[in-house]
Amino acid sequence: MENQDKLEQDKQEEPVSLLSRSLVTGFVGGLLGGFFGIVLFYFNFSEVSPKSYLLRSWLTASWIDSWLGTVLSILMIGVISLLTAFIYYVLFKKINSLMMGIAYGIVMWFIVFYIIQPIFPNIPPLMELSANTIVSTVCLYILYGTFIGYSISYDYNDTMYKLRADKERKS
Template sequence: MKEDPKLEQNKQEKALSLLSRSLLTGFIGGVIWSTLGVFLYYFNFSEVAPRSFVLRSWNTAAWTSSWLGDVVSIVMIGIISVAVAFVYYGVLKKIRIMWMGAAYGAILWLIVFYVLQPIFTNISKLTDMNLYTIVSTVCLYIIYGTFIGYSISYDYHDTVMKENQERKSEKSDV
């Protein structure tokens, strides 16, 4: 029995491109790890909440210190994280080791807490932060970088391997 290509059940969905999947990974990573950052703040592992960076630096309205500020911050960090994933995709996607993602996260931490610190006026200087905050945020950024880096690199290498297998099977069929 021949399948009718016009029927809905016989149509195949087009897969997302590697870049689209990488950007989606960035958004999801930003949402997950900034949510964990909110929990670190609420349970006093960190003096710094994600809203301190993306909202409280430029907006001091009362709602920015509430749960709504946390939710808006989480979404904003997810959007910013798309750019972070795009940079990793463009520069480091071919590097397959997990440690590159961890190093990427550590570099992001240095950029946010040291280089960009003058922009975030409501955040204490690095020398004024307690050790718990430094250790917690460094670990959070390393885990975030590992998530972004390893997910993108794994997806890249998996896609390349599938394409190579398809090319080999096409050549063997001819």
């Protein structure tokens, strides 16, 4: 009976999968990126707000300009960021380099501000954006890409190192 009933302190937690941790990293990165995007817009470093992309493009309700629109935009960016983290996880997780995260951020900026921009009617084309907006948003995307990329790559490489060390220790 005593062997069957383990003490609570002796039970080991189920490890969280690497993919799950990567998705959490993506969600948190999206929340932080969305928050700082709102800050850039609020302090006039950028003429484009995350609300402009996600809500104002398709909705005309008055609540979009309130705190609810801001919070909903940030949460939506967090959810969309799950996809970007998953893509990074699948394609680049083995590359443990800050440069890969920087490049990933720049590519995402180019996709958002150039390739898919035409589906957002209230966002000016890239050539009509101010230099402040371009520089500020590129910097934000570089920080976001670096956060996502380096966090996922570091976690992957650290996990693989620990697995190899455990395997060597057992043999």
